[in-house]
Amino acid sequence: MTRLIFRRLALGLVTIACVYTLTFVMVITIPGNPFQQGDRTMAPEVEQALHARYDMDNNWLYFWQFLKGAAHFDFGPTYTYNDWTCAQVIGSALPVSVMLGLLAILIAVAIGVPIGVLSATRQNTWIDVSGLLFVLMGVSVPVFVTGSVLLTTFAVWLHVAPVGGWGTLAHLPLPAFTLALPFAAYIARLTRTGMLDALSADFVRTALAKGVSSRRVAWRHALKVAFLPVLSYLGPATAQAMTGSFVVEKVFGVPGLGQHFVNAALNLDSGLLLGSVLVFSAILVALNLLVDVLYAWLDPRISEAV
Amino acid sequence: MFSKVLLVCAAGLSLLAGAYALTSSEPRADFSYVNSYGIHTLDPARMSWTNDFRIALNIWEGLTSWDPRTMEPIGAAAEFPPEVSADGLTYTFTIRSDARWSNGDPVTPRDFVRGWRRGLEPGTATDYTFLIADNVVGAADYVSWRRDAVAALTTLSRLRDGWDVDADQARALSKQPYLGEVQTAFDEVRDPSEPLDPSTDGEPLARRLNDADLDFERLYANAYAAHVAALDRKFAEVGIEASGDGTLTVRLANPCPFFLDLTGFPVFLPCHQSVDLLRLSAAGSPITEEGLVVYDPQWTKPDYRREGYPGLVTNGPYRLASWTFKRRARLTVNPHHRLASDITCRTVDMLVYENISASIMAYEAGDVEFLPGMNVPYEHEIARLAQTGERPDFHLCTVLATYFFNFNCADQTVQGRPNPFVDARVRRAFALAVDREAVVNNVLMRGDRVATSFVPPDSIPGYDPPDGLRHDDDEARRLIADAGFPNGTGLPAIELLYTPNDERVCQAVARMWEDTLGARVELRCKESKTFAEDKANRAYMIARANWYADYGDPTTFLDCLTTGNGNNDSGYANPAYDDLLTEARLTRDPAARAGLLRRAEAILVEQDLPILPMLHYVSPIAIKPYVKGVYPNPRLWFPFRFIEVTR
Numbered sequence: 001m002t003r004l005i006f007r008r009l010a011l012g013l014v015t016i017a018c019v020y021t022l023t024f025v026m027v028i029t030i031p032g033n034p035f036q037q038g039d040r041t042m043a044p045e046v047e048q049a050l051h052a053r054y055d056m057d058n059n060w061l062y063f064w065q066f067l068k069g070a071a072h073f074d075f076g077p078t079y080t081y082n083d084w085t086c087a088q089v090i091g092s093a094l095p096v097s098v099m100l101g102l103l104a105i106l107i108a109v110a111i112g113v114p115i116g117v118l119s120a121t122r123q124n125t126w127i128d129v130s131g132l133l134f135v136l137m138g139v140s141v142p143v144f145v146t147g148s149v150l151l152t153t154f155a156v157w158l159h160v161a162p163v164g165g166w167g168t169l170a171h172l173p174l175p176a177f178t179l180a181l182p183f184a185a186y187i188a189r190l191t192r193t194g195m196l197d198a199l200s201a202d203f204v205r206t207a208l209a210k211g212v213s214s215r216r217v218a219w220r221h222a223l224k225v226a227f228l229p230v231l232s233y234l235g236p237a238t239a240q241a242m243t244g245s246f247v248v249e250k251v252f253g254v255p256g257l258g259q260h261f262v263n264a265a266l267n268l269d270s271g272l273l274l275g276s277v278l279v280f281s282a283i284l285v286a287l288n289l290l291v292d293v294l295y296a297w298l299d300p301r302i303s304e305a306v
Numbered sequence: 307m308f309s310k311v312l313l314v315c316a317a318g319l320s321l322l323a324g325a326y327a328l329t330s331s332e333p334r335a336d337f338s339y340v341n342s343y344g345i346h347t348l349d350p351a352r353m354s355w356t357n358d359f360r361i362a363l364n365i366w367e368g369l370t371s372w373d374p375r376t377m378e379p380i381g382a383a384a385e386f387p388p389e390v391s392a393d394g395l396t397y398t399f400t401i402r403s404d405a406r407w408s409n410g411d412p413v414t415p416r417d418f419v420r421g422w423r424r425g426l427e428p429g430t431a432t433d434y435t436f437l438i439a440d441n442v443v444g445a446a447d448y449v450s451w452r453r454d455a456v457a458a459l460t461t462l463s464r465l466r467d468g469w470d471v472d473a474d475q476a477r478a479l480s481k482q483p484y485l486g487e488v489q490t491a492f493d494e495v496r497d498p499s500e501p502l503d504p505s506t507d508g509e510p511l512a513r514r515l516n517d518a519d520l521d522f523e524r525l526y527a528n529a530y531a532a533h534v535a536a537l538d539r540k541f542a543e544v545g546i547e548a549s550g551d552g553t554l555t556v557r558l559a560n561p562c563p564f565f566l567d568l569t570g571f572p573v574f575l576p577c578h579q580s581v582d583l584l585r586l587s588a589a590g591s592p593i594t595e596e597g598l599v600v601y602d603p604q605w606t607k608p609d610y611r612r613e614g615y616p617g618l619v620t621n622g623p624y625r626l627a628s629w630t631f632k633r634r635a636r637l638t639v640n641p642h643h644r645l646a647s648d649i650t651c652r653t654v655d656m657l658v659y660e661n662i663s664a665s666i667m668a669y670e671a672g673d674v675e676f677l678p679g680m681n682v683p684y685e686h687e688i689a690r691l692a693q694t695g696e697r698p699d700f701h702l703c704t705v706l707a708t709y710f711f712n713f714n715c716a717d718q719t720v721q722g723r724p725n726p727f728v729d730a731r732v733r734r735a736f737a738l739a740v741d742r743e744a745v746v747n748n749v750l751m752r753g754d755r756v757a758t759s760f761v762p763p764d765s766i767p768g769y770d771p772p773d774g775l776r777h778d779d780d781e782a783r784r785l786i787a788d789a790g791f792p793n794g795t796g797l798p799a800i801e802l803l804y805t806p807n808d809e810r811v812c813q814a815v816a817r818m819w820e821d822t823l824g825a826r827v828e829l830r831c832k833e834s835k836t837f838a839e840d841k842a843n844r845a846y847m848i849a850r851a852n853w854y855a856d857y858g859d860p861t862t863f864l865d866c867l868t869t870g871n872g873n874n875d876s877g878y879a880n881p882a883y884d885d886l887l888t889e890a891r892l893t894r895d896p897a898a899r900a901g902l903l904r905r906a907e908a909i910l911v912e913q914d915l916p917i918l919p920m921l922h923y924v925s926p927i928a929i930k931p932y933v934k935g936v937y938p939n940p941r942l943w944f945p946f947r948f949i950e951v952t953r
Binding site: 030031033042043044045046048049050052053057058061077080081082083084085088089092093151152155156159162163164165166167249250251252253255259266267268 | 344345346347348349352428429432453454456457459460463464469472474475478594595596597598600603604606607630631632633634657658659660661664667668670671673833834835836839
């Protein structure tokens with residue numbers, strides 16, 4: 001187990017280093033001046049001095065200085081929001097994204113797994129067909145459509161939820177549910193496939209033959225096996241839900257990290273951009289590691305195989 | 307295994323609960339409004355966005371302010387009106403004896419000097435330095451002296467640290483007459499057999515500096531010390547003087563009839579002395595290694611404590627109570643302000659909705675009382691609702707702003723090809739061929755006003771802009787033929803540069819130019835950063851542009867097109883135009899001055915056409931009917947102290 005963790009950790013660091021280097025190269029090759037905000041032209045002397053102040057006049061220096069700062073979660077100043085540091089911006093947005101992502105994944109599991117199990121146990125009935133329809137909808141309808149529909153229905157017509165923003169419990173359900181739908185659909189499909197396989201396995205037939213009720217067989221025996229592919233999907237899914245919620249954030253006005261990531265790229269806010277890329281990739285690597293470890297913990301055969 | 311899964315879920319839930327504890331809630335404010343873009347900065351010296359001005363001018367107070375109904379200057383932190391000398395060059399402001407900072411300290415003239423100096427310093431100042439530099443005696447000199455020094459110190463610090471410098475950096479060393487020792491070192495670096503002009507020959511100079519075996523450590527230290535020693539002496543030459551008896555004397559370089567309009571502007575706001583506690587610099591010195599004046603950018607936070615800093619102290623009717631990044635800023639009445647007891651709207655929330663449609667929904671749902679902007683794809687529908695009176699709470703504010711096209715006036719494009727727009731007849735033909743009525747009424751449908759002049763008409767008292775050119779296809783064809791391109795033959799492909807927001811307007815005008823003049827127009831839509839770069843490099847023939855007035859005088863528009871002005875993107879240069887503006891600057895009689903400015907503008911919009919004015923913007927705003935005291939005005943200036951919520 002320890003060996004597995006160390007190996008994954010080392011691999012993860014290499015991944016982050018590659019991502020950082022690639023992003024860095026892209027950041028320095030994009031045309032434009034990050035200090036230029038708005039329409040007016042900046043005095044060239046001041047621009048040079050600012051570049052020098054942040055070591056941006058020398059790419060090598062910038063590359064290492066930024067990395068050195070990043071090790072202490074110091075990503076320098078933002079050029080778009082002068083009064084905040086990148087660390088503050090990321091620090092204020094990260095908990096929001098993490099919370100939204102986690103809640104979305106919990107909702108996705110809570111919806112997706114039962115639908116998958118029911119679809120599999122009632123194969124080819126109307127339940128299965130509706131489950132399939134749900135999967136199709138969830139995967140193919142973009143979140144900005146579901147988000148807008150939910151927003152209009154619950155916030156504007158029924159007045160049971162605020163229109164957007166963040167800060168109270170009432171702000172949570174709509175964006176979390178919207179974000180959860182595509183994941184729920186995918187989880188439902190994975191569960192259904194896994195369940196169909198498991199239900200035709202020998203141990204299920206044995207259990208049924210011993211007189212165990214079919215419901216118990218499905219939920220206690222078959223799901224245990226069928227859940228493993230879902231679990232391995234949960235790692236990348238959680239990371240994706242935490243980091244890829246840009247559209248949902250935009251629709252519901254949620255102050256998460258996704259918007260900063262996109263805006264930083266548009267504004268050439270190099271510190272914020274590199275900072276969020278580092279944080280995003282660290283989350284991805286960490287969650288993948290976590291899933292590997294969990295997997296090994298749940299199914300001890302795995303760690304021996306690795 | 308299932309218990310294990312449950313354990314994992316429980317861990318997830320507790321993490322969620324932990325994260326949730328980081329968010330909080332507070333009771334609703336008396337008045338809430340939406341700022342879709344968040345705050346860029348609350349540093350008055352640095353800000354340049356209307357949204358930031360709105361907050362700043364409610365929490366700070368300059369020497370003057372504006373009446374939101376008439377936009378006339380009114381008194382604020384100083385007695386009004388100030389004493390003005392007979393020649394109009396010296397203004398003496400007496401700071402009100404009851405002017406107080408939000409911590410109870412009296413506001414002093416020195417606070418204004420501190421604030422204005424921040425507005426001039428490279429490092430703190432940005433877009434609006436020119437408002438001080440162009441008007442106050444000695445200020446422009448100080449700014450260029452500081453900028454040159456910053457450039458030289460940057461170069462020397464790089465050389466000292468062993469890094470190579472580039473041509474621009476090397477050139478910076480040539481402008482330093484007082485850095486005597488650097489000059490000597492320069493002469494050593496120079497090869498006498500190969501004469502070198504340091505102001506132009508950056509490349510060879512950089513090569514030699516990089517190869518030179520000089521004691522840059524010592525050179526840098528001496529130059530730095532010399533500059534620091536001269537700082538306050540040089541600033542004393544700037545015409546801003548605080549006296550012990552509570553007066554601030556400002557000496558102007560030219561009579562400036564709109565000076566009291568300017569003094570309410572953020573760059574002229576005072577700055578509390580505590581801010582100096584957060585100056586970042588090389589040890590024991592007021593400036594950084596590069597020569598910049600830099601402050602810990604966190605000084606604008608109400609809850610920032612460090613090295614005795616008490617958190618943001620301001621002197622306006624309101625103070626900043628809390629500020630959550632990109633979510634909310636809450637203002638409460640400044641208890642020490644002289645009007646504190648008269649203000650009925652005690653708390654104001656600025657809420658951030660990045661998505662403007664969502665902010666409109668929030669308004670409809672009653673979550674906010676005021677939307678100071680509704681720039682959404684269905685703007686035309688909002689304009690219709692406002693114009694027909696179907697929604698009496700929607701208003702269209704005429705903004706002091708013009709949307710126009712720049713013609714590149716250079717004789718060659720950056721690719722070195724001949725540029726047809728060097729000929730004023732071609733520019734005029736292109737201007738005449740555009741049917742702006744059609745663009746405004748059939749394409750945009752936002753209720754904007756058609757523009758034939760650069761300065762919006764009926765918006766600046768005492769000034770009537772010239773008529774400009776109207777749509778006339780026949781005259782356009784005649785002019786283009788005159789210029790040697792009958793029916794467009796011989797015209798190169800016309801590059802039209804714009805940003806994604808201009809798509810519809812640009813397609814429409816391109817079609818008009820194609821139909822009327824036979825021109826072939828290449829539409830080049832660029833993302834705004836790349837657009838800005840192309841524009842700065844003049845890599846275009848025609849480019850979209852807009853200009854928002856900074857103050858209530860025609861020169862805020864007309865100065866943009868003087869020769870060599872930093873905002874003169876078309877590269878236009880006409881000495882007759884410059885002369886008229888200079889003459890106006892020296893004229894004190896308002897009517898004569900307006901006449902001169904009108905003649906200058908007529909050169910722009912009737913004769914030379916370096917720009918093609920398209921429209922003057924309107925901005926839709928929404929105010930709940932139960933809110934009184936929000937006055938729609940062209941500068942979108944909404945002081946909260948006038949607001950009364952009668953819900």
